[in-house]
Amino acid sequence: MTGDDDEPLDPELRDAARAYHEPPEVPREALWTRIQLRRSAEPGAAPGDPPAARLAARSPRLLVWGAGIAALLALGVGIGRLSVHVRPPLRADPTPVAAAPAPPPQASSPAAAAPGRDAAAYRLAAAEHLGQAEAFLTLFRASVREGHRERLAPATARQLLATNRLLLDSPAAADPRLRFLLQDLELVLAEIAQLAPERRGEDLKLITDGLERDGMLVRLRAAVPAGTGAAFRKGVL
Amino acid sequence: MDDRHLISRVQAGDASAERELYDTHVERVYRLVYRLAGDADQAQDYTQETFIRAFGRLGEFRGEAALGTWICSIAVSVALNGLRRGKRLRTREVALDEAAAAATPDRAAEPDLRDRLARAIDALPEGYRVVFLMHDVEGYTHEEIGRTLGVQTGTSKAQLSRARAKLRRALADFARG
Numbered sequence A: 001m002t003g004d005d006d007e008p009l010d011p012e013l014r015d016a017a018r019a020y021h022e023p024p025e026v027p028r029e030a031l032w033t034r035i036q037l038r039r040s041a042e043p044g045a046a047p048g049d050p051p052a053a054r055l056a057a058r059s060p061r062l063l064v065w066g067a068g069i070a071a072l073l074a075l076g077v078g079i080g081r082l083s084v085h086v087r088p089p090l091r092a093d094p095t096p097v098a099a100a101p102a103p104p105p106q107a108s109s110p111a112a113a114a115p116g117r118d119a120a121a122y123r124l125a126a127a128e129h130l131g132q133a134e135a136f137l138t139l140f141r142a143s144v145r146e147g148h149r150e151r152l153a154p155a156t157a158r159q160l161l162a163t164n165r166l167l168l169d170s171p172a173a174a175d176p177r178l179r180f181l182l183q184d185l186e187l188v189l190a191e192i193a194q195l196a197p198e199r200r201g202e203d204l205k206l207i208t209d210g211l212e213r214d215g216m217l218v219r220l221r222a223a224v225p226a227g228t229g230a231a232f233r234k235g236v237l
Numbered sequence B: 001m002d003d004r005h006l007i008s009r010v011q012a013g014d015a016s017a018e019r020e021l022y023d024t025h026v027e028r029v030y031r032l033v034y035r036l037a038g039d040a041d042q043a044q045d046y047t048q049e050t051f052i053r054a055f056g057r058l059g060e061f062r063g064e065a066a067l068g069t070w071i072c073s074i075a076v077s078v079a080l081n082g083l084r085r086g087k088r089l090r091t092r093e094v095a096l097d098e099a100a101a102a103a104t105p106d107r108a109a110e111p112d113l114r115d116r117l118a119r120a121i122d123a124l125p126e127g128y129r130v131v132f133l134m135h136d137v138e139g140y141t142h143e144e145i146g147r148t149l150g151v152q153t154g155t156s157k158a159q160l161s162r163a164r165a166k167l168r169r170a171l172a173d174f175a176r177g
Helices: A011-018 A028-040 A051-084 A111-145 A153-168 A176-193 A197-214 A216-223 A228-233 B003-011 B015-037 B040-056 B067-090 B096-103 B113-122 B126-137 B142-149 B153-170 B172-176
Strands: none
Touching (some): A011 B126, A028 A111, A028 B040, A111 A153, A111 A176, A111 A197, A111 A216, A176 A216, B003 B067, B015 B067, B015 B126, B067 B126, B113 B126, B126 B142, B142 B153, B153 B172
16 A cells, blocks of 8 residues: 555554455356356357346357257268268267258269268367367356356257267267267256256256266366367357 | 566467466456455456456557556456446435435444445445545555556545545544544
């Protein structure tokens, strides 16, 4: 407190003033997660808006991501179907859940390039999905810990669940580690998707306990290639 | 680390630099907006918005003040705008006279100095309150306050002096007691 020519407050008043709106410990990680998610969303939510309004503002973008990943996955599945004609399938039953019809084979498609191309498409789709799921679950856990009720969490979880099931039915799940991760992730997402408003308290605790117990976030972070998070932030997809 | 070097790393897309910038300044930002808002949810909202804007506008930072001061100026702007909006929505602005009366009741009826001081601080005009909280509570210098709020150092000193005078008057019976 330098440069003050005025008489300072009495010590008793000064001490009382320091108790005015005394800040608690900074929730660094939760805030960082919120900032990351918000930066990945379209700008437009105004400062001072309640959290629910901002979640509503960013959720459409999350859904757009999900739709983008689903579209990418459907494309990958389509390419995979193409490649079925030129090489053995990776799984015994690679029938996709995606309703998108496979494009007809094109004579100009270089069959030799298909395996590398569809593998890359699946890898990209899986990586983006896992990155998005990790961001969502991190935010979800932080919100639960802080006592917030993210009303739109079930809707986002349902969107992620749809993509998760597409991936589980795709050749990407031929990798056992990825398949186990997707299966465990499916359980968590299904629980959040089915959250009933009247039983949220105990259900939320069960879900977050499960997240901790299974080390889901750690496993997701380990599975997401470096740079995927940055791609989300910059809105690459 | 030099502000300019950190900024150039952030602008180059270095994710670790973004986190470094956040880690360096989040404590100060959060404390300041919490002091202004007095509510954890609002403080988190304002802190988030501050960093969103800071990252988005780093290219506008000219280095005329320290990066921390620039970020705090964003934080104060975000918090005050948010609080004004909330105040309008709640339409429960406390008239100064009414607040002053509330702050100087019979001592025996309201013995808690902290509560009375808090109400007296709430009743200060916005400019006085911000300067008082920044200087006497959070320990900013008048030079920092001036750069953060975009006012002259003398203005900051004058506002602090008036804020203290109002608080002393509001709590005169405590001072005499």
